[in-house]
Amino acid sequence: MSVAFKSAVDDGVVEELRAIVGDDDRVLPNLSSRVNRTRVPAPFPVHRWAEYMPDVAILPRTAEEVSEVVKLANRLRIPVVPRAGGTGLSDGAVPLRGGIVVDVKLMNEIHEVDLADRTVTVGPGINMLKLNEELKRHGVFYPDDPASYPCSLVGGRIGTGGWSLLGARFGHTRDNVVSMEVVLPTGEIVEIGDGGGRKLRKSSTAFNLKQLFTGHQGTLGICTEATLELAPRPEVEFAAFFAFEDYMSAWETTGVLTKAGLATLAGVVLFDEWKIRYLRRDDEAYIPQPDSVRAVVAVAMYGSRAEVEPASRVVMKLGRSRGGRYLGDEISSGDWASRHDRYATPLHGRSKEGQAVIMSWHCEDAALNYSALPQVREEWHAIVARYRERYGIFDDWGMFAYTNGAHKPWADYLVEIDVGIWEERLDDENWGGWVNCKREISEVTLRHGGSITACHGATRAGDAELVPDEMGGAWQVVKSIKRALDPNNVMNPGKQSLDEAYEEGLA
Ligand SMILES: Cc1cc2nc3c(=O)[nH]c(=O)nc-3n(C[C@H](O)[C@H](O)[C@H](O)COP(=O)(O)OP(=O)(O)OC[C@H]3O[C@@H](n4cnc5c(N)ncnc54)[C@H](O)[C@@H]3O)c2cc1C
Structure with a gap:
């Protein structure tokens, strides 16, 4: 084992962990288990892999075991x-300090x-696909549906405060978690909800802690346990894709559709010109369209037949009202279905100015208001173009804007710019360039009244240092909460600029 990969915890700690779980197989100090838990799918400075490794991994089965580990x-x-x-x-899950x-x-x-x-109570290790397979026979589902x-x-999902494709109709993770059991940073086990029992959706007692414990x-x-919402399984699903010759008509149509007051509207997605170009070039699943197609608006509706069928006729009319052309049933239902199943596709782009280069995917996400989208789009693409020119390892894979408000599709958007990165070429200089590029993108977001992140988290260099700017006067409150709950800064230290909570002079 190389010195760089050496573990900082000694055998005594490993033995204590084994005593907690009473099972050697669930404490993993070996190199491959640690290497496996070092990175996530986002482009990663592979030349600095060893700096992000945990010293040991543990796989608990109960809240009590988690509590003992944290103590x-x-x-x-x-x-x-x-x-x-x-x-x-x-x-977020990458250890910055071992x-x-x-x-x-x-x-x-x-x-x-x-x-x-109408609740289901689960452990945090369950996946939504698996959960919904089990729930199907009851005619209900858990509607948290990310890509x-x-x-x-x-x-x-709770850790990130995730965003769901169906959020405009069914809400996002924070709306669909009714309550949860949490091991606090000092090891106490508490129940967190809206107040009262674990199955209440609304109360006005004391503080609303559920939101605090979502997305941290x-x-x-x-x-260590979550009680989740059960929604009736939708009887029908309807998707329609409309093509446009220019972005502004597509953007206006997005506004018209989302403000139409259709209760079954689950989401609207706006693809821009760079995104269409990327799909044309790099995505085998892309269904060919004429070159005149420069933007696309996708609409999805879920609900009972009695509601969705008449509403779909309204959608077809509004989708065409600003020059949109319906792209047909194959792309509409096929592409929409693949949105829930597209986890592998975007991870690998393969071209850089015509060369055969495998690039990995970075998705920079922000929350922005509808009115800001056209201007932010211009500024973000200009930033990526500059860095692409200067470093030669980046590519612009285009932008999506997705409806972002829970049960309210009309105002906020989760906006992402996808950037291809030639990971093999990452060294300190190129990584530094990337961090600067991210920072510039986030600065534009803040200037336009947005939030650095709608769901992925401001937990990477380039974003993390802007968290105090975004929080403004409330940053003091955030730091006080962090220090009060985690006096020794043991919980995921180094993230979101929260180390500032431990600097001298904090009241
Ligand atoms: C192809 C692709 C598409 C994606 N699409 C979406 C999308 O549509 N919407 C979206 O929101 N995200 C999306 N993501 C991002 C990612 O899937 C989400 O952020 C997801 O919520 C992460 O869940 P995870 O189980 O992988 O968590 P991890 O990556 O393991 O952890 C995420 C964060 O939560 C913390 N955490 C993990 N477990 C717990 C726990 N038990 N208690 C407290 N904190 C915890 C971690 O420390 C970390 O900070 C996508 C990712 C990929 C690769």
């Missing part, structure tokens, strides 16, 4: 990083299905 970490001041599916796109990775994959049981009060649907896990990226504790 041990506090006693010895060892970092703890929760990890679920490891599909996060901003390094330590213990708590991999929740084995906590994957369905504890209770309550059809009367990583088959591979991300409930714990990671494992910096405030580890979710």
